[in-house]
Amino acid sequence: MTLRAVVAGCGHYLPARVVENAEFEARLDTSDEWIRSRSGIERRHFAAEGETTSDLATHAARAALADAGLVAGDLDALIVATSTADLTFPSAATMVQAQLGMTRGFAFDVQAVCAGFIYALANANALILSGQAERVMVIGAETFSRIMDWDDRSTCVLFGDGAGALILEAKTGSGSVEDRGILSTDLHSDGRHRDILYVDGGVSTQSTGFLRMEGKEVFRHAVEKLAATANTALAKVGLTGADVDWVVPHQANIRIITGTAKKLGLSMDNVIVTVQDHGNTSAASIPLALSVGQAEGKIKRGDLVVTEAIGGGLAWGAVVLRW
Template sequence: MSSAPKPHAANPVKRSVICGIGHYLPDNIVTNDELSKRVDTTDEWIRERTGIRQRHIARDGQTTSDLATRAAEAALNDAGLTAQDIDLIVVATTTPDYTFPATATIVQERLGIHHGAAFDVQAVCSGFIYGLKVTDSLLRTGGATRALVIGAETFSRLLDWTDRTTCVLFGDGAGAVVMECQDGEGSNDDRGILNAIIRSDGRHREMLYVDGGPSLTGTVGHVRMLGNQVFRHAVTDIAAIMKECADNCDIPINDIDWFVPHQANQRILDGVAKRLKIDPTRVISKVGDHANTSAASVPLAMQAAIADGRIKRGDLVMLEAFGGGFTWGATLLRL
């Protein structure tokens, strides 16, 4: 007598898995009290409106590629790999060393890599999420074997230090992950990226932009922002895309272990959590320690939460960001 047929296993799929993470923050820390000596503000005013206590600022001569390379080296060390194991480098940045070449190629050279490909992604504060999406596609389709995805910024170089509405919000830093393609079972229990979504809407670019550029003015320019309007769009759009990202995997928001948002403003973090009814203790917040580091903020926050033991291997993690453009996106992954 034949036995009953076994249920079919889920179709195997390729998953892009994070196997190492690293960070670098400049050692030059600027507190709110120090800023109050340069611009009309106070520690209380900044904390009450943003949750920020301090920010790291790159020193003269310290470039985005310097920060990115240090973060990449830390991520490689965490993964137990060498630079020669990498055949793709994607750097998300709004503050490249040069108009060209890409900052990623400078990192590639400094790491001693002479094979594969390296390029930059520019989506402002959403850059790291965009970088993950692009890298995930390349890894799963065989375009690369192992990749470094780096968010790195010297955002202080874009600031008008007389404008208290913007200069208090930003800082410099870099975070990096090493990713490789692994076989999964095609279920939500797989390690790696389960779903990733990116969006943009150029109609709102004048709410958050830099008033210069090679083609427009021939200058770098400064950050300009309509804060209240950015806040409203950020909370609405981030909450919607996070829900869509989770729904695509048939995973309830409350089943996600940790949320790692772009570290722009504590009020935005709180607003999104309230809108989705997320327990605030499951939202990683490092905005107080390093302010808004644009494309670097998500990997910086994730690295900190892994280092202190909150996020562990096997946890379900949602990453999200919102930036000028407007751009926004979300990534759901199992570490």
């Protein structure tokens, strides 16, 4: 028998305020058509004044608990993937832990920008396989609207706020690729490419900073690296793109999503796409898309799912799991 980290439930949360592309036309040299044609984004959600990343994460966590039929006391660990935590410290995860009323176990943040949820899933999987936890909540949550330069039309129209959560629990399987749960993970980073996607501020510089991005360079790296990491993760367990039911990619740009699907030899009919409604929500985008995909009846128990992401660092990776 083989121990697996199996999905027990998922959920998501989006702030109430919906921002259509047209809202940017009044103060930027841009248009709805320009944004749609270059990114596929039609709208995004922005957090309300006083609404924090940990607030969004807590809402998503409660939705995931409800979906799984669990309560906070059933969790052994809680991981939040975010680049926009409420405070320098303590972690957003401990804030969510407190808001949920979770008084046992442990909580911590993971920071790998848009690849954060992939990194968090890999960490949760390792905790379960090592026996340190039996049930782990993994959350991706961001308020990227707080680090936008509203005069930079190349970046501020692309990002949104939101949160998604997944609960993994230890189950035994046969050891075959037919088992439910995480089958493989693949992680990478290369700090030499820091300057193509970063925030120009931080604690040691005593400034908050704004997101800066060289879009063409990010695109060039993204399609190649995302397809490669997805294929590597599949190959680790003897699978190929032909075995995949759903690709759930980081929702950054529709052109990156379609380009990656093409390299994997998959139809867009096998890809969960939410970028049009959410924009790029960084570490939140994959769990948001997983939750939406399940809610819409697309992702079903037993489906083989590949999820992949790339973000600042550069950091990238993929996870193969059976739902």
